[in-house]
Amino acid sequence: MRRQNAKKIIIIDMKVAITSTGNTLASMLDQRFGRCAYFVIYDKESKSVEYIPNPNKQVSEGAGPASVQLLAERGVHKIISGDFGMKVKPILDSLQIQMIVIKDTPKTVSEIMDTLDH
Secondary structure, three states: OOOOOOOOOOOOOOEEEEEEOOOOOOOEEOOEOOOOOEEEEEEOOOOOEEEEEOOOOOOOOOHHHHHHHHHHHOOOOEEEEOEOOOOHHHHHHHHOOEEEEOOOOOOEHHHHHHHHOO
């Protein structure tokens, strides 16, 4: 009888997107996903931060799905926002991107990043 070694697949959530009202670490979490002012892409491994102005914040419809596409193309595995539209959840599920909702407590981007590192 031969034993086969089980292979483990580990999904690493290195890149996290945070919806932001501005392009600094002191900016507040933007409660709107698809129409936020900026996406902050935080790479937990390298500790790098990228600020992306949201090109979809002014579109008449489809801002959420278009924003998901933008973040998926950048390799994001988690998105933190105050609220997500109804069209977004099934898309994120299909792409295996985790949604994290922070509603009641105002937080800065820096505070959220600190939480992610612990």
